[in-house]
Amino acid sequence: xxxxxxxxxxxxxxxxxxxxxxxxxxxxxxxxxxxxxxxxxxxxxxxxxxxxxxxxxxxxxxxxxxxxxxxxxxxxxxxxxxxxxxxxxxxxxxxxxxxxxxxxxxxxxxxxxxxxxxxxxxxxxxxxxxxxxxxxxxxxxxxxxxxxxxxxxxxxxxxxxxxxxxxxxxxxxxxxxxxxxxxxxxxxxxxxxxxxxxxxxxxxxxxxxxxxxxxxxxxxxxxxxxxxxxxxxxxxxxxxxxxxxxxxxxxxxxxxxxxxxxxxxxxxxxxxxxxxxxxxxxxxxxxxxxxxxxxxxxxxxxxxxxxxxxxxxxxxxxxxxxxxxxxxxxxxxxxxxxxxxxxxxxxxxxxxxxxxxxxxxxxxxxxxxxxxxxxxxxxxxxxxxxxxxxxxxxxxxxxxxxxxxxxxxxxxxxxxxxxxxxxxxxxxxxxxxxxxxxxxxxxxxxxxxxxxxxxxxxxxxxxxxxxxxxxxxxxxxxxxxxxxxxxxxxxxxxxxxxxxxxxxxxxxxxxxxxxxxxxxxxxxxxxxxxxxxxxxxxxxxxxxxxxxxxxxxxxxxxxxxxxxxxxxxxxxxxxxxxxxx
Ligand code: NOJ
Numbered sequence: 001x002x003x004x005x006x007x008x009x010x011x012x013x014x015x016x017x018x019x020x021x022x023x024x025x026x027x028x029x030x031x032x033x034x035x036x037x038x039x040x041x042x043x044x045x046x047x048x049x050x051x052x053x054x055x056x057x058x059x060x061x062x063x064x065x066x067x068x069x070x071x072x073x074x075x076x077x078x079x080x081x082x083x084x085x086x087x088x089x090x091x092x093x094x095x096x097x098x099x100x101x102x103x104x105x106x107x108x109x110x111x112x113x114x115x116x117x118x119x120x121x122x123x124x125x126x127x128x129x130x131x132x133x134x135x136x137x138x139x140x141x142x143x144x145x146x147x148x149x150x151x152x153x154x155x156x157x158x159x160x161x162x163x164x165x166x167x168x169x170x171x172x173x174x175x176x177x178x179x180x181x182x183x184x185x186x187x188x189x190x191x192x193x194x195x196x197x198x199x200x201x202x203x204x205x206x207x208x209x210x211x212x213x214x215x216x217x218x219x220x221x222x223x224x225x226x227x228x229x230x231x232x233x234x235x236x237x238x239x240x241x242x243x244x245x246x247x248x249x250x251x252x253x254x255x256x257x258x259x260x261x262x263x264x265x266x267x268x269x270x271x272x273x274x275x276x277x278x279x280x281x282x283x284x285x286x287x288x289x290x291x292x293x294x295x296x297x298x299x300x301x302x303x304x305x306x307x308x309x310x311x312x313x314x315x316x317x318x319x320x321x322x323x324x325x326x327x328x329x330x331x332x333x334x335x336x337x338x339x340x341x342x343x344x345x346x347x348x349x350x351x352x353x354x355x356x357x358x359x360x361x362x363x364x365x366x367x368x369x370x371x372x373x374x375x376x377x378x379x380x381x382x383x384x385x386x387x388x389x390x391x392x393x394x395x396x397x398x399x400x401x402x403x404x405x406x407x408x409x410x411x412x413x414x415x416x417x418x419x420x421x422x423x424x425x426x427x428x429x430x431x432x433x434x435x436x437x438x439x440x441x442x443x444x445x446x447x448x449x450x451x452x453x454x455x456x457x458x459x460x461x462x463x464x465x466x467x468x469x470x471x472x473x474x475x476x477x478x479x480x481x482x483x484x485x486x487x488x489x490x491x492x493x494x495x496x497x498x499x500x501x502x503x504x505x506x507x508x509x510x511x512x513x514x515x516x517x518x519x520x521x522x523x524x525x526x527x528x529x530x531x532x533x534x535x536x537x538x539x540x541x542x543x544x545x546x547x548x549x550x551x552x553x554x555x556x557x558x559x560x561x562x563x564x565x566x567x568x569x570x571x572x573x574x575x576x577x578x579x580x581x
Contacts, residue, residue, distance in 0.1 A: 025215070025274035025299055026345055027503050028065035029382070029493050030115070030389045034353045035072055035094055036080060037446050038392060040458035047446070047457070049095035049103050056103075058475070060110045062395060063493035066274065067107060068115040068217050070353055072100070076126050078186040079162070079412050080353075080444075081117075082219060083124035087204040104212055113214035115274065120201045121220045122187040129200075130188055137175050143194045146180035146226060156232045158182070159246040161315075162412055164420045182223060182250060184412055192224040192259055202267045209267070215274035218298070221260070222282050222290075225253025247304070251281030257289060260297040269296065276347055276389075277301035284339055291344035300347040300387060305332055307355060311438070316417055318434040326535045329362075330518050334509040337385055341506070346386035350377055353391070356442040357400045363573065364537055365399035370473070372573045374485045375557035376533050379575035382492045383522065383531045385507045390489075393447050396478050397485040400442035401467045406432065410464050411441045450476035488557060495555060495577075501527050516540035517570060521580070528580040529554070534570035542568045552579040 039051030049072070052059075059067060071081030074089045081091065090097050107114050123130060132141035137149075148155035148169060155178050160168035162184040169178035170185045180189045191197055205216065238245040260277075268275060277290060279301035290298050309332065310324030311317060333348075340346045351358035359365050363373030374397035381388045403409055406418050406428070414435055421428050436442075441464060448470040449456030455470035467473075478484035496502045505524035511517060516536040522529045530548075534540045548563050555577035562569035570576070 021293070022504070023299075025066070026387060027497075027500075028113075028274070028387055029063070029496065030066045030068055030387060031059060031062060031064035031395075032068045032070070032352055032389055032391045034070045034392065034444060036070075036463065037444050037457070039447065039449070040460065040462075043458060043460040044093070045458050045460040045463045046093050048093065049090070049099040053099070053103050053106055056106045056110060059107075059112065061490065063490055063497070064112065064390070066113040066115055066214065068389070069117060071117045071119055071219075073119075076124055076186065078124070078184050080410075082119050083122070083126075083184070083187045084119050085124040085126040086128075087120075087123075088207050101211070108212065113274075115215040115217055115276070116208055116213050117219060118205065118216040118221075119219040120190060120204075121223045122181065122183060122189045125186045125188055134172055134174060134179070137177070143191055144197050144200075145188050146191050146228065147175070148178040148180075148230065150176045150178065154178075156230050158230070158233075160184075161246075162187075162416050164416050164423065166420070180226075182220075184416075189226070190224075191226075191228075192253075193226065193228050193255065198259065198262065202263065205263075205267045209271050209273065213273075215276075218275065218277045220280050221277040221298075222251035222256065222279050222301075223253065225256040225259055227254055247281030248283060249281070251279070251283075251286070257295070257297065260290070261295070264296045264298075275299045276387075279303050284335060287336075287339050288344045291340070293343070300345050302347050302349060302389075303336055305336065306350075316421070316431055316434070317438040318431065319437045326515050326518060327513065329535075330509060330512065333384070334507070334520075337507045340386070346384075347389055348381055348384050348386040349389040349391070350381060351391040351394050351443055352389070353443055354440050356438055356440075357398055358391070358394050359397050360400035360402075360437065360442065362535075366537075367472070369537060369573055370397050370399060371485050372557055375488045376535070376573045376575040378485070378489050378492055379531065379555060379557065379577065380518065380533055382496050383502050383529075383577060385503070385505065385522070388496075391443065393443070395486055395489045396448065396475050397473055398443075398445075398448060398467065399469065399473070400436065401445045401465065402436035403439075403441065403465075404432070408465055409439065409441050411439065411444070414439045414441060448474040450474050492555065499529075500524065501529060505529075511542060514540075514542065517542045526581060530578040530580050532568060532570060532574075532576050532578070534572065534574045537572045539572065540570045540574075542570065544568055546580065548578055553577070554579055 036047045038047040039055050040047050041050035072091055072094050073084045074086040074091050075081045075083050090100050104114055129141050129144045132139050133145050155169045158168035168180055168182050171178050181187050182189055275298045277298045290301050309328055310320050312320050350362050358377050359370055359374045363377050409415055421431055445464055446457035446462050446466045451471045451474055454462055455466045478486035501522050501524040505522040508521045510519040516534055517540050518533040519542055520531050532542050544566055557575045558571055561576055
């Protein structure tokens with residue numbers, strides 16, 4: 001049987017649950033903006049704050065509640081702003097503090113909150129603190145960073161995420177010492193074991209909060225505490241932890257939770273804000289320690305487990321030629337749902353500035369499937385029991401750029417991996433193929449506003465190439481197309497907002513063994529919704545335990561749905577939400 005679902009039908013609001021644990025940030029949808037790539041207002045090829053101001057009405061039209069900006073502070077940009085040289089300023093390429101104040105006001109006038117990126121595991125080596133600290137062993141800023149004097153011999157090995165030489169200790173001749181940098185050599189780690197440093201961080205947090213910002217996304221916050229004896233790490237320990245091995249070690253600093261609690265006591269609890277930590281290396285066993293309300297630490301964090309699905313072990317981000325299995329994906333996201341069923345709260349994302357485009361990685365970016373699979377993935381993000389984080393560009397289904405030439409890349413991570421592989425005499429071409437699927441620059445290409453030059457992003461030369469598919473995938477054409485990914489996304493957000501069951505309702509995984517369909521139920525009081533997502537490019541079947549009624553389809557990314565006796569037949573990447581009561 002075929003029938004049409006009314007895509008414009010007004011949803012029936014569910015009853016509002018009267019749980020004491022309801023908060024605005026659980027109900028919020030967060031939109032992540034990578035300012036460098038969003039909109040350039042002055043033709044220098046780099047996105048800026050004025051560009052975001054020009055697009056405020058667009059952001060409002062999405063229906064999102066909170067915007068998160070990747071770092072906008074002054075920075076030498078060795079890692080696109082994740083190397084901060086002044087925590088209380090604005091990167092001149094992006095504008096001025098006046099622009100920032102206008103932008104914040106413009107967001108608040110539209111009832112949208114702003115979350116800043118807080119990058120305090122490390123600073124830039126061009127930050128005044130580091131300049132002072134590295135000038136002499138006696139300098140009062142010396143203990144703002146981690147040093148290992150060369151007279152003690154070579155420091156015990158630590159791994160760096162970006163270093164070509166490998167190793168997270170860099171020798172500094174001036175004071176005959178090594179300093180620690182978990183990321184690039186230009187990103188020395190701050191010494192949180194020093195109470196004076198902690199107070200400095202709390203002060204800069206208050207600076208932004210007093211300006212009126214509404215929260216922080218905290219960069220690799222799980223790494224801040226270190227065992228300053230720096231014991232040797234045994235290979236056996238690292239082997240046990242496989243892919244995220246150093247990350248898991250780094251996320252187990254001895255005083256991590258003390259520092260988060262102190263931060264909460266002295267800063268966070270004083271404001272009505274939201275916080276989300278980047279939980280690199282945080283395992284599911286540790287999860288609630290960060291977000292259990294009674295512990296007073298953070299509100300949410302991003303776990304990384306989902307991002308490793310379908311990757312080979314090792315640090316070169318190579319896809320497993322065998323691909324990935326939906327059953328693994330479902331199991332993982334269900335586990336991460338269940339862990340927060342009683343305590344704490346989850347976040348959910350499929351793309352961000354460190355990941356490839358979600359449609360290329362988890363959907364299908366072939367022209368015939370790109371739009372429908374983007375819609376399916378948005379259906380997933382916006383119907384799970386967690387706060388959804390949507391990366392700008394995904395709402396129009398932007399895909400990976402897939403560079404053929406290493407010179408097109410801008411990202412320190414990919415460029416350094418390439419140099420390291422070259423140095424080791426590896427076949428770089430093989431890795432280049434893998435990065436077409438996984439590299440970070442895939443998601444950092446300019447936002448595709450229209451089908452004009454440079455996709456309407458800039459009148460100058462963009463800092464990174466624009467994806468050539470901007471004639472087909474762009475905001476202007478989708479805005480006026482009722483069937484576009486963009487308008488589907490807007491509709492889903494409104495649906496989530498008018499259905500608290502999607503925020504607070506229980507989640508139950510169904511048909512666990514199905515390799516094509518991700519099926520789950522959300523239920524609250526006497527209400528029940530069924531979500532069916534075909535993650536494959538083939539038709540798929542779902543066997544329903546109860547009859548599906550034609551009038552019960554609330555969301556559908558196709559215009560119809562085939563239903564038989566106890567069975568639902570889903571088209572490639574079809575996503576439906578069905579009322580079961
Ligand atoms: C995580 C950030 O998201 C990433 O972009 C950055 O390179 C590292 N942390 C280092 O700050």
